[in-house]
Amino acid sequence: MEQIYSDKLGKLGYTHYADIFRDWEQVKDEILIPLRKQGSGNGTIHVFLGAGDAALRNAFPEYYTAVEGLNEEPSTGAIPITHYFSRSNIINLIGPCCEYDYRHLDTGGINQERINTLFTHLTQEGVVDGLVKTSSQFKLSMAAGKARPYFKNFQPEGLFPNVIRQLLLPQSAYKISLYKNDEGEFAAFWLLGFSSDPTFDSDPIALSTPIAPNISGSLQTIYFGAPGCGKSHKVAEVLAGGDEENIFRTTFHPDYDYASFVGCYKPEMEEGEIKYAFTPQVFTNAYVRAWTHPNEKVYLVIEEINRGNCAQIFGDLFQLLDRKDDGTSYYYIRADKDLADYLQHALSGDAKRGIEEGNLCLPSNLHIIATMNTSDQSLFPMDSAFKRRWDWEYIPINYSDKVKSGQFMITINGKNYKWVTFLEAVNLRIQDLTHSEDKQMGNFFIKGNITEEVFKSKVMAYLWHEVCKDEYRTQRNFFRSGERAGNGEEFSFNQLYDEDIDSTKLLQGFMAYLGVSAIGEESAGEENE
Template identity: 50%
Template sequence: MKIRPKSIAERHELNLRQGIKSSLSSIRSIIALVYTLYRSNNRKAIVEYSESTNGEQIKLHSILENRIKTFLGIDDLNSINNNPLFKSQMEALQVGIELIFKLGKVEFIDNTIASSAERTGGNRYKKRIRFGTNIQIIDIFLSSYEADLPMFLNKWLQNQKSEKREIDEGIKKMLTIFSEETQFKIRYNNQEISFQQEGIYQEFANGNTVVGRDEHENVGPFRVFKSYVKEGLHPYISENGDEFVAKNTTKDALEYYQIVSNALDLIPKRTQITTLVSSDTDTISAKSINTETRQIVYYGCPGSGKSYKVKEITNTIDANFVFRTTFHPDTDYASFVGCYKPKGNKIHKIEYSKQQLIEILTTMKDSDLNYPMHRFGVEYYFALEPLTRAERKEITLAAGFTDAYLVEMDKSIAAGKHIQHIDKENIISYEFSPQVLTNAYVKAWQDTEKPVYLIIEEINRGNCAQIFGDLFQLLDRDKTTGKSEYPIKADKDLVAHIEKELGVGHEGIKNGELCLPPNLIIYATMNTSDQSLFPMDSAFKRRWDWEYVPINYSKDIDSGKFIINIDGTEYLWVEFLEKVNEKIYDATNSEDKQMGNFFIKKNIDTKEFVNKVMFYLWNEVCKEEYGTQRNFFRREREGKTEFKFTDLFGTDQAAILNEFMTGLGVKSISKLETEETAAE
């Protein structure tokens, strides 16, 4: 049966692991064993190469033992079981095998285990490799040296050069070619530089040497790359102390440099840089921070999966680092940033122990608040008043104050009691109430090593000029630092709140100015069909990157399996969607009113189809085209008879809908199955 190819599968961005502090050495032995596993497992795409020994360590899977002994001509597997594939932690293997050489994807057989699980404790868990096409390229090359293969592999498994120089040089050249896409990060002279090997070659071509050491600590792929160079595996780069130097500057080398640049030009990718992750924490960082796109608007027709795309990006992020809001016509600056709001303060009835009071006062003292003792006495007078003077003194001294402050505590208790006496039941006071932008801003500055996401749904349903005010200037980011290029003065109320959270003089509110930190990422979604609600001006638009989310007609994703059931006759949602979207385009000359694959979220019956899908089609497209050739609300096989939305609520509802489907050219599932059977 001849059918069309499957649609392009959407894949996740790679986690570039730029901050992983894991080392990986004995590169030769790793490459040799990866290839040995591929060959010994009959060149299959996936190999589960390890099994547990005692629950804490792993060894070669017993199924592979005899195969490898035969293939390599050896009797002892000790060198195999001591290979880094079994001893190194997962993240180091992923950096080397996946990110640098791209030989395959290394993963735990138990997919509930996080990649960071082997960082501490020394435990090793069962793993598999999903091979990529690079392993086949190596196989094609090595198959030309079948007689020398056991000798070559055994030497490399011992991390030694083989006796066949041409094999060694060929594999080294291939591994280097595989690694040219890899992105590295290094810090030098207080600057962070992201680069590929192309950047090293360019300096070599100019007669320069290149910095070969991070001023703090080598991390991520750069750490493994250093081992690769140090072990003499790179044909063009060698190490001399803290420098990379060119092995040679022959014509062939210069030509290779240019070929690498040409090849990188053929790869249509944005450069993605991940934030640094400390190796002694189990916190999983964000997938990546794009150095050029810290503000993205995902736009497309209704239901195309814009929110789903954002959810996929932030799905693995700690919820404390993701802030969400939805714009609507009543959204304003105050509801986005914050403002003063009245607050009713009920009389305090909570009981505090003496130790709790000591901890509260200590925290207030250490947080750089002005007059911490006075604030403490006023706020917690109800808990302090019943205490004896000796108990109050004990709290004062334990929190790090001298006994001279005891008098100040007594005054503050009296003040707090007087304030509450004004209204015994309830006191109305005003305080600054921060909203989503301010909360995200503070969180990002509190921990600049972790990405913080601000998600704005339906951004064009609000008046962005009114909502952002002069804050839109902060969206201009410096390409080097990622911070706002033009800080702005904040309102006094906002300054006071942020100083309370971050501290006076903090970079996030220095001189009373706001400045977005580099780790604050803002994603927004926009329905193109709603773009007339509040048009965005060009000054606001240009500060965002825009990414179109197309309709996905694939039957291999969730929406591809949704079914429309019309009185017992079933239709595939994506079959209907593809046909009706063609009609929408013909009627409107625009894709804005088309429906996305997630316009519905599940299988639907007649009632939901009429009230959600048909109502949308009528209201947004066909109502204005009724009586014209562009109206596709038509029934009967030839589609000659028009119908209105209200006609769908009569006794012939199912007949109209089935004829509507026929007119569009949508076949029922049963008919499609019959045709497929006949074709076979």
């Protein structure tokens, strides 16, 4: 069967099991409505599957053995089957049926009243990803000592007798494939057409190349880099011009959990009584907004994603992050009852697809953006299954004077030092010490010009606690003041606040040790070298 149908059944939890009729199988006369029959009899809604017997024996060996070998009653082991049809395939058959009945006025077939009845049944049956369904049994009948396979006992008021059978003509044919889910339940997918008419497009809506939705950029991106490298600035650029009503923000932290992300029951006062109601959180709010505004881009922004336990926070929602080419989730997941009940009320009309048959599916207009500090990557490690569902974009550190941070200054005792010059020098020392770029500082670790006090409390504090503290009293520590040639005088962070020590002199010596000169003193430093 065509891959598109396997994908559709896959979203419902089924995998391909066997082809009953891989090629077009001519419809049997007995199944036609009485006035279209070419033989005698009143017709039946039993579907004979004799040409697919070999495939069915492989699919249901125990049932065949029980009936043929052990003489068990066929009804005892009859197998429930859910039948799926493409709605567009069914609609496409109406035209040929109208033409046939026009040429055979005695058939009493398609007319306006019957067309209305057909569409009424199609609507009542419900549509899931363009599929409609009904049910029957796969049942064997014994004849001359051999089991004959059938689909029998279709729902009497269901899709098959009231829609499918009404559209079958003497020249009709079908392909049928069998599918199975993890619970051992079976489904059959039907494609209806005409074996004698190769020009008939059995399902033009489903088979034609779909119009790609307007998806620009990645649907799930993690921007990562050193602290202050500009990740949030990058997110702001992505969101620029977007409607604030379509932007949902949250920040992960160690105590953040699934209930904080999705929602849970919480107490609320109603007419003086405490009652409990489902309170949606950021994911659910973004999900509802995206489904109810399908032509607008909706963004879920997660800051510091690796500061939370992603496996715990997302739970089985992470399966939704696998997206198809059209931007929707490749796999559906079952919503828990509380969330499903809420969404049934929150979604209406076409947006109901967001909770169709109790399943969740990300729409193509929902973008998820996250930021991650590489310096925090060991807080809650992400497993590879979670990581692969994201696009990753590294935000590099830019030491150019042309960027905004190229104009930032550090002022120490009236002397100005360029921030990017200091940044480049200290980041080299961090990389040499840690053999990693994770602890380096980014362009926007500071937001503008800073004083000596801010430099101590923000920059030097970070360097000491994150990088140098564990290297104190070793040759590797670069918390040193003085000329590099003399290896400098080692100092600790606390000494910067010791009233008996000249902290300004320590800081100027620290700059000298790194080889960072104050503005206006660069040429003198070069001559000394």
